[in-house]
Amino acid sequence: MNESPALEATALGKRYGSNWALRDCTLTVPAGSVTALVGPNGAGKTTLLQLAVGLIEPASGAISVFGHDPRAEPLAVLPRVGFVAQDHPLPRRFTIGETLRLGRKLNPSWDDAVAQRRVDELGLSRRQRVGTLSGGEQAQVALTLALAKRPQLLLLDEPVASLDPLARREFLSGVLRAVTETGMTVVLSSHIVADLERVCDRLVILANGHTQLVGPIEQLLAEHRLLTGPRTDAAAVARVHQVIRESHTERQTTLLVRANGHVYDACWEVHEVDLEEIVLAYLGTTSAAARVEAPAAVAR
Amino acid sequence: MIWVGWRQQRVETLIAAAMLAVLAGVAIPVGVHMASVYSHEGLAACAGSANPAACANSLGSFQLRFNGLNVLFTWSTIVPALAALLLAAPFLADLDNGTYRLYWTQSITRRRWIVTKLTLSVVASVAVAGCLIALATWARAPLDHLNGRMSTNAYDTEGIVPVAYALFVLGVAVAIGALWRRTVPALLVAFAVYVVGRAFMDSWLRQRLLSPVKTTWLANGSGPNLNQTLVINQFISDKHGHELAGFAGGPCIRSSGVLFSHTSICAQPHALGTHVYMTAVYQPASRFWELQGVEFGIVAGIGMLLVLAAAWWTHRRIA
Structure with a gap:
């Protein structure tokens, strides 16, 4: 790829007081990908996205968007980035029409046809006041504002967290449709893993301010396996594969491993795992001894 | 914007x-x-x-x-x-x-x-x-x-x-x-x-804000017109404008040109003879813009x- 990546973080850190919200975070978001940024609350997802759009300044390391520093060159970054903050803040006293006018006034690349089409599809009227809309509708209006900017990179911070399942589905469909139409890069953060697989092709797991896992979802699904077998020590397996999580009952041992090639040992029953299990396994390791191994997973 | x-x-x-x-x-x-x-x-x-x-x-x-x-x-x-x-x-x-x-x-x-x-x-x-x-x-x-x-x-x-x-x-x-x-x-x-x-x-x-004007005059004579001024203090004094102690009732306050008489001295300063003076400390009306400016x-x-x-x-x- 000759163009710089949509988003690139190098040893990125952000500290609030003595608390590191994000620490030593290195990751690349290739242009054209749809990345899910997953982690529990307080993992640093919001911090990372706000750093990307220049709302906050890194304490250490660097972040660049299409090769530009968002803080140093806001006007090289902002017009190319659509950002929907957590809880999708909107001026509540504005009508939808005024909100779109706001977008037109503040964005040179504004496409009113896109905005109008989305408002029509949502069954909303330009005269409705934003404050009277439901949470799902407000999220959609905020997304409309971001999409009509015709961004090359769309950053969504917990866009569906406050929505009911139906509104969640509709919102993600809107994102998916915009992606297929324009080929834009998307990074969306979430602590809900369900639904993400349908929309995203890459996964970043963040916990306690560190990246735990980064990679294409398809590859991650192929690499991770659940092994069950008679109770035993995990050490033998750990010599070849990376053990993410182990649990033992009286007779049985269950390991979730990131397999280094095929698992040949016949004493293990090998199962495929789904995305949610992988995410939970990695989030579980943050408090376990296996955390020491986590940075190795990052340095892929 | x-x-x-x-x-x-x-x-x-x-x-x-x-x-x-x-x-x-x-x-x-x-x-x-x-x-x-x-x-x-x-x-x-x-x-x-x-x-x-x-x-x-x-x-x-x-x-x-x-x-x-x-x-x-x-x-x-x-x-x-x-x-x-x-x-x-x-x-x-x-x-x-x-x-x-x-x-x-x-x-x-x-x-x-x-x-x-x-x-x-x-x-x-x-x-x-x-x-x-x-x-x-x-x-x-x-x-x-x-x-x-x-x-x-x-x-x-x-x-x-x-x-x-x-x-x-x-x-x-x-x-x-x-x-x-x-x-x-x-x-x-x-x-x-x-x-x-x-x-x-x-x-x-x-x-x-501005150092005020201080004027002393004979109590039974005619003093300055304090009508439109900002009077900060007004009292019975000696010739040099030092307040004379012992006059209970405090200073005689002028407001809108009316002398409010708290004490008989205020009302009839001449009763004390010719050696009693009045002193006024005030901002003259001409300083309106200067004061406003500061x-x-x-x-x-x-x-x-x-x-x-x-x-x-x-x-x-x-x-």
């Missing part, structure tokens, strides 16, 4: 305009009426020089009759302050409820957002104060002609200091709001700061510094 900024403070600006309209609705009819009474009774001739006895009655009743206008404008000094609080609110609300994240991630710099919003607030606040000044100066003209403009009810609504206080309140509100990011508490604290600051200036600091410089200066501090803090510190 100007349209967006205006749209955000449109309601607040209209409320401020409505406050002015209510004030004008009362002051204009009364002002017209007062001006006609003033010219009809030929009171203009009574102003200035020591009131001739013939004027005393009609002047007294005129002052009494239109004292309501004094009261009205004394209270109206609060209008620019309330307007400035209202006009600070859109800026604070954006920081409070997180909508700044929306504006700062459109294709404009946060610097432009801050400058536009604060400039609109400042301009609107100054305009409200300016309207009050115009209204007060016009409506109070006969009263000012008689009493001068050094008393607080005229001084606080005319000249240029109302603009200064509007900027002061705005500055305090946006500075507290930028630090605290809670709209309503910030506005309440700003209002309290305004009330305290204003009381401090009216009752203590203003008299000391007070404006201090109060508006603090206000604008606070606005700039809020802008800087918002630009550098808020994420």
Whole structure:
């Protein structure tokens, strides 16, 4: 790829007081990908996205968007980035029409046809006041504002967290449709893993301010396996594969491993795992001894 | 961005305009009426020089009759302050409820957002104060002609200091709001700061802004005309202007040319013979603009510094 990546973080850190919200975070978001940024609350997802759009300044390391520093060159970054903050803040006293006018006034690349089409599809009227809309509708209006900017990179911070399942589905469909139409890069953060697989092709797991896992979802699904077998020590397996999580009952041992090639040992029953299990396994390791191994997973 | 900024403070600006309209609705009819009474009774001739006895009655009743206008404008000094609080609110609300994240991630710099919003607030606040000044100066003209403009009810609504206080309140509100990011508490604290600051200036600091004039004269002789001045202190003294101790009842206060006699000495200073003197410490009426200028410089200066501090803090510190 000759163009710089949509988003690139190098040893990125952000500290609030003595608390590191994000620490030593290195990751690349290739242009054209749809990345899910997953982690529990307080993992640093919001911090990372706000750093990307220049709302906050890194304490250490660097972040660049299409090769530009968002803080140093806001006007090289902002017009190319659509950002929907957590809880999708909107001026509540504005009508939808005024909100779109706001977008037109503040964005040179504004496409009113896109905005109008989305408002029509949502069954909303330009005269409705934003404050009277439901949470799902407000999220959609905020997304409309971001999409009509015709961004090359769309950053969504917990866009569906406050929505009911139906509104969640509709919102993600809107994102998916915009992606297929324009080929834009998307990074969306979430602590809900369900639904993400349908929309995203890459996964970043963040916990306690560190990246735990980064990679294409398809590859991650192929690499991770659940092994069950008679109770035993995990050490033998750990010599070849990376053990993410182990649990033992009286007779049985269950390991979730990131397999280094095929698992040949016949004493293990090998199962495929789904995305949610992988995410939970990695989030579980943050408090376990296996955390020491986590940075190795990052340095892929 | 100007349209967006205006749209955000449109309601607040209209409320401020409505406050002015209510004030004008009362002051204009009364002002017209007062001006006609003033010219009809030929009171203009009574102003200035020591009131001739013939004027005393009609002047007294005129002052009494239109004292309501004094009261009205004394209270109206609060209008620019309330307007400035209202006009600070859109800026604070954006920081409070997180909508700044929306504006700062459109294709404009946060610097432009801050400058536009604060400039609109400042301009609107100054305009409200300016309207009050115009209204007060016009409506109070006969009263000012008689009493001068050094008393607080005229001084606080005319000249240029109302603009200064509007900027002061705005500055305090946006500075507290930028630090605290809670709209309503910030506005309440700003209002309290305004009330305290204003009381401090009216009752203590203003008299000391310029070094006052001190005049001593023979108590039974004729002294200076203190009618339209800002009298800071007046007392029985010796020839050199040192206060004579032992006169219970304190200094004799002059107000609107009337000597209030708390003690018999005040009423009849000549009873003590020719060696008793009166001393007055005051700001002469001719210093109106000079005083206003100094007070404006201090109060508006603090206000604008606070606005700039809020802008800087918002630009550098808020994420």
